[in-house]
Amino acid sequence: MKVLVVDDSVTMRRIIINSLKSSGYDDLVEAGDGIEALANMEGVELVLTDWNMPNMDGLTFVKELKQSDVYKDIPIIMITTEGGKGEVIEALKQGVNNYIVKPFDKDTLLDKVKKTISG
Amino acid sequence: MKIDYINPFNNAVFNAMDTMVGIQVSRDKPYLKKDNYTTGDITGIMGMAGNYLSGSVALTFPEQSILKIYEKMIGESADSLSSEVQDMVGELVNIVVGGAKTEFTELGISYQLSIPMVVTGPKHVIKHKYENPIIAIPFKWENNPFTMEISIKLLSQAKK
Ligand SMILES: [Mg+2]
Numbered sequence: 001m002k003v004l005v006v007d008d009s010v011t012m013r014r015i016i017i018n019s020l021k022s023s024g025y026d027d028l029v030e031a032g033d034g035i036e037a038l039a040n041m042e043g044v045e046l047v048l049t050d051w052n053m054p055n056m057d058g059l060t061f062v063k064e065l066k067q068s069d070v071y072k073d074i075p076i077i078m079i080t081t082e083g084g085k086g087e088v089i090e091a092l093k094q095g096v097n098n099y100i101v102k103p104f105d106k107d108t109l110l111d112k113v114k115k116t117i118s119g
Numbered sequence: 120m121k122i123d124y125i126n127p128f129n130n131a132v133f134n135a136m137d138t139m140v141g142i143q144v145s146r147d148k149p150y151l152k153k154d155n156y157t158t159g160d161i162t163g164i165m166g167m168a169g170n171y172l173s174g175s176v177a178l179t180f181p182e183q184s185i186l187k188i189y190e191k192m193i194g195e196s197a198d199s200l201s202s203e204v205q206d207m208v209g210e211l212v213n214i215v216v217g218g219a220k221t222e223f224t225e226l227g228i229s230y231q232l233s234i235p236m237v238v239t240g241p242k243h244v245i246k247h248k249y250e251n252p253i254i255a256i257p258f259k260w261e262n263n264p265f266t267m268e269i270s271i272k273l274l275s276q277a278k279k
């Protein structure tokens with residue numbers, strides 16, 4: 001399964017990617033903002049994206065995906081420091097399938113990934 | 120009800136270090152900072168902008184402390200304040216200010232987060248958003264100290 005990890009922090013991408021790798025996911029691509037992410041969508045089956053990023057933020061990126069005939073059905077998990085109820089509701093309204101608030105531990109991440117891809 | 124504007128940030132530091140890094144940190148007595156110099160060699164600072172609460176929060180680490188934390192968090196060692204280490208400091212301050220935001224939201228107070236900025240160098244200057252008093256809160260993990268700086272302005276004319 002091809003997974004795209006989007007976060008402006010290299011550290012955060014590293015942590016997420018290492019966790020996914022340790023659980024057997026090996027087809028992983030990464031991007032530092034929404035624009036870079038949109039350019040790397042080919043073949044992607046699951047998107048994990050940050051919210052606050054320069055150039056194009058995660059919510060705008062999600063809206064772009066949802067407007068695309070090709071990408072609109074790809075499951076999306078948002079991983080962000082934005083933990084307020086309002087933000088979570090807004091993200092879900094835009095079509096995000098699951099939501100993880102930073103700081104998170106590895107088990108939470110893998111659990112949400114599993115739940116998201118199994119429908 | 121009197122609101123404690125410092126505790127949400129303290130809680131967020133404990134939570135970030137515990138969950139993301141896997142370490143238990145302890146907190147020391149806060150003090151008021153007298154100048155703009157930091158106690159650390161690397162500092163991440165982030166702005167908050169809200170109708171009621173505005174300001175900035177910084178996390179500053181001596182080099183040895185942050186290298187130890189980096190190793191613990193990433194599982195690889197670093198021997199200098201590399202771009203990776205700088206990035207991690209930026210993300211840590213992001214998680215702390217974001218974590219506090221979640222707690223403030225429950226009290227009906229909201230603010231926007233800026234993108235974190237990182238500065239390095241021995242005893243460097245950090246400019247907070249306002250010329251308000253800066254509260255410094257010392258933390259420690261084993262023999263590795265670091266400090267959080269908080270400078271908050273409450274805009275009392277606005278409704279929270
Ligand atoms: Mg970010």
